[in-house]
Amino acid sequence: MGRVEELQQQTVWKSDPHTQVKHLVYRHYLQCWMAKILQKFPEATIVDCFAGPGIYSDGLAGSPIVVARTFLEHSANEKFSRLNLICLEERADRVEELRRQVAKLPRSPKLNIQVLPPGTFAEQQPRLSALAHRPRPNVPVLWLIDPFRLKSAPFSLIRQCMAGPRDEVLFTLFTNELHRFCEREHFDKAMTPYFGGDHWRAAVAGDRRARTRKEAFSAAYQDGLKALGLFSSDFGVEISSQSARYHLILATHSEAGLKCWAPMAWKLDSYSGEGASADSLDALTLFGEEAVESRLDAALRNYAGTEQRWETLSSQAARLNYMDKHLRKSLSDLASKGLAFRVSPVDARSAWPEGCTVRFYAPQDLVDEAS
Incomplete structure (x- = not known):
């Protein structure tokens, strides 16, 4: 049958x-x-x-x-x-x-x-x-x-x-x-x-x-x-x-x-x-988490020139089907490139605490015009 x-x-x-x-x-x-x-x-x-x-x-x-x-x-x-x-x-x-x-x-x-x-x-x-x-x-x-x-x-x-x-x-x-x-x-x-x-x-x-x-x-x-x-x-x-x-x-x-x-x-x-799928549930990823934030990373880069509250960023991540841990990783990656900076609080136990405010920059903002 x-x-x-x-x-x-x-x-x-x-x-x-x-x-x-x-x-x-x-x-x-x-x-x-x-x-x-x-x-x-x-x-x-x-x-x-x-x-x-x-x-x-x-x-x-x-x-x-x-x-x-x-x-x-x-x-x-x-x-x-x-x-x-x-x-x-x-x-x-x-x-x-x-x-x-x-x-x-x-x-x-x-x-x-x-x-x-x-x-x-x-x-x-x-x-x-x-x-x-x-x-x-x-x-x-x-x-x-x-x-x-x-x-x-x-x-x-x-x-x-x-x-x-x-x-x-x-x-x-x-x-x-x-x-x-x-x-x-x-x-x-x-x-x-x-x-x-x-x-x-x-x-x-x-x-x-x-x-x-x-x-x-x-x-x-x-x-x-x-x-x-x-x-x-x-x-x-x-x-x-x-x-x-x-x-x-x-x-x-x-x-x-x-x-x-x-x-x-x-x-x-x-x-x-x-x-x-049923056969992929227990399989180990071949790539780790290096690439998973690509859509989120692109969305965060669009905030260049603005300051954003954590609540806004967390909401954006959720709409793209990402978790706060992915948001924090993307923010850290951008910060390492000079494209994201935590404005407040000045002192915090973690890099990106809930309630923080983040300032975003574009790559061209980092160019030294005098060089």
Whole structure:
């Protein structure tokens, strides 16, 4: 039985290497998200919109169980507030299996798991949103949207999931299918609602190489999110260190979300922070960290002639999917060339403390005109 038939016919199916990577992304992001959200707010909600049966035939846990175990096993769990986990699955047989898997979990008064009756995301989104926000109007909500098909999660539904001021979405973007079928006749009828507009066409018209085009599709999707005033980033789930099978897209109202995303990305991809395959997760980088700050370095050089607060620089780094440790390294590299100088504080225990102010210079500023 082929993979497609297995997904269509069986209640439980085998996992694949991409699933392992995706779940690691979930785990690492949730570790940070839970630590920040569940120690700040009295309650939060995670909605798994395509929950599945909760287990794979080879024993790997499904996404709802991954979420629950991340909460239960978190090192800061004792300090956590209440987490509501809402699960939606379309098929009745998988709903039944998911309930069996949930029943095996250890009980916690701070973890409320609700497995809804069978239903589709498109039909149930308004109800899901009402349930997710019911505890308090501004409750933080993280939506996990990992559909089987493009048509199951049009951009209009993603936009609805971001209606709350503290809503976040983790979305699986099918960049491999987009690359393979984007030039097929009538496929545009699926593409436009999927992207929420026809801005995807630029990716089709550009470089046709797989990796480049898939990255262009991811960038185009994020452009749609940013047009809504959202922050966004991505992570490529690759096929044996080749081009991405799909991209996981983060959409958030706050840069704080990006501050959790970047550590996850750099932990799983220590060279570029952009993507990983199952066979590359434990591989040592060939290049170390000498080249990883190139985009950040270029962005910092653009500040030549100005003074910038640490908060601005840290925000810029987060938007480029870098961490503060990368920012400090880039600043030190620029300082060694005379292109960055800490204005304040005058005395500090470290070179680039939080709250500092940095003055930037251009290479031409260093030229001795008298020579």
